[in-house]
Amino acid sequence: MAEAAVSSRRLNQTLEELGRFGYSPDGMQRLAFTPADVAGRDYAMSLMRRAGMGVRIDPGGNIIARREGSDPNLPAIAMGSHLDTVPNGGKYDGSLGVMGGIEVVQALSDANVSLRHPVEVLVFTNEEGTRFHRWLFGSRAMAGTLEPGDLTAVDDEGVLMSSRLADIQGNMDRVQRAGRQPGELAAYLELHIEQGPTLHQSGVPIGVVTGITGRWVYEADIVGVPNHAGTTPMSGRHDALVSASRLVLEVQRMASELEVCRVGTAGTIQAYPGAVNVVPGQVKVGFEFRDLEMACLAAADAEIRSVAARIAARDGVAIDINRFESTQSAPISSGMQELVAAASERAGLAHQRVPSGAGHDAQSMAGITDAAMIFVPSVDGVSHSPGEYSTPEACANGAQVLLELLLLADRRG
Ligand SMILES: [Zn+2]
Structure with missing residues (x-):
């Protein structure tokens, strides 16, 4: 039985509100570093603070919100995803993982549940890489796997990414310091829409991701x-x-x-x-x-x-x-897959194993910690499109499994 439960109404309301930043009738236009991206990030940071978290921004522009644990010697368990969209994109890709992570922390606070580990909610910079053709930028900065070309990247108009990074309080001169040491994080947990048709077709509410291609x-x-x-x-x-x-x-x-x-x-x-x-x-x-x-x-x-x-x-x-x-592909360890399966069972939800054909921040993070991913169904398997949609129930299911997963990860040795 759960010690805390996410609020479907609150989660879906924050997703709705976030979806106003960069909204257009042709789909979301919240490209990384744009004013809409900055506004969406500000909105997320206000929710993080409301949930009682301390918030900072690393030199890679990644937002790191933190709730302390009861044991000061333990490394943090991180949840997260990205807020930037592709042009004409949807409002669930990335956003669900961030809003879901914040909702989990809010639910824990509401229920006065304290964990042994510190908990972090991460928002990664420029996951989509649409404008500078440098995807997974923030998560690669955190994993210490940026390449020389990332530091000097320019967009199609010749604008340096370093100048745009400053717009979100990052700093390219110090970006190497965004890297986190192995052992600094106990695990990284990412909730995401599937972006493909497998779960929609099978009718199974939770996907246990086996790896990222x-x-x-x-x-x-x-x-x-x-x-x-x-x-x-x-x-x-x-x-x-x-x-x-x-x-x-x-x-x-x-x-x-x-x-x-x-x-x-x-x-x-x-x-x-x-x-x-x-x-x-x-x-x-x-x-x-x-x-x-x-x-x-x-x-x-x-x-x-x-x-x-x-x-x-x-x-x-x-x-x-x-x-x-x-x-490189990023397989998810069988141990972490088992943990996601157990979390689904605790939430009373059926699950099935699915590979991820799309790339995610989790593949960067898998290089420095134990990573796990939870998928929820995308209606008709549509994504990177204004037609991208996951039901309020699907989003809440995913967030509840994320909560159970966090509790299980906190209890691990
Ligand atoms: Zn995504």
């Missing part, structure tokens, strides 16, 4: 020969767009038919010179593969390179495959 991202540069579309015979062409099309179909086939890896997607394409009366001389295709098993990503990498070589030889074009991002 690794993601390898590529640009293929295909160089053929530009020429007159009217006078160049079909047999003499080196059409870069035709070769690119073969490559796109292979990315799809490798995942769907050959099952080399779980998913493969070609999402961008540019043809040059970009005129219908010119045989395309050059094409750039952006694509990615994702899988929980890094060996599958390595197999996909080898396969697409040999496929590209075959296409190049056949079509008389040059194809250069450049992998420019390699995110």
